[in-house]
Amino acid sequence: MESAIKTVVTQFLGSARGKENMDSKNFQKLVKNQLGNILSGSENSSAVKDMMKGLDDNEDGKVSFQEYMKLVGYLACQLSEQRAQGQTSTANGE
Template sequence: MSLPKSENGSTLENAMQLMIQTFHKYSGNEGDKYTLSKAELKELLTTELGNYLGSAQDKEAVEKVMKDLDSNNDGEVDFTEFIILVGALTVACNDFFLEYNDKPEKKK
């Protein structure tokens, strides 16, 4: 999927385009081109979110993420369900960094 070039786009607009492009980079490699299968979701989690999620190699972890995201129980993750994951992870990261930055520094 290609989106119009946004050379004058804001940081947020560029981030939105990257989320759309990233989803479609993995969707449609098998089955419906507008959804993520379990295998596509695993590849996306491992490749794109490995630093935040750790290893997504754990089959049970991928199964749980898939079950939690697949709100309509169709066995696939659509773009809306994907954005819910990204939003939840972003909130968790924000909370972590706020807590991390609020800790008093140790004196040497």
């Protein structure tokens, strides 16, 4: 669990390249490279843009750490619902 939390934080810091926010290009890359199995539509850049708009609470066109955590929380809920329904998940455990 500790390593999972570390991964979530490190991933954001890496994608934001030391800044406080991820821009849309880096967000797209993150979703495509890291969430391709867990998130449907990750290959579709307009779907990813829409998703980013949904996360972007302060509407600055970037994804802050807090906004990014919304996505992580959403995916965690989705995964636990799938598990609860007894479906096999495609998450790789990282």
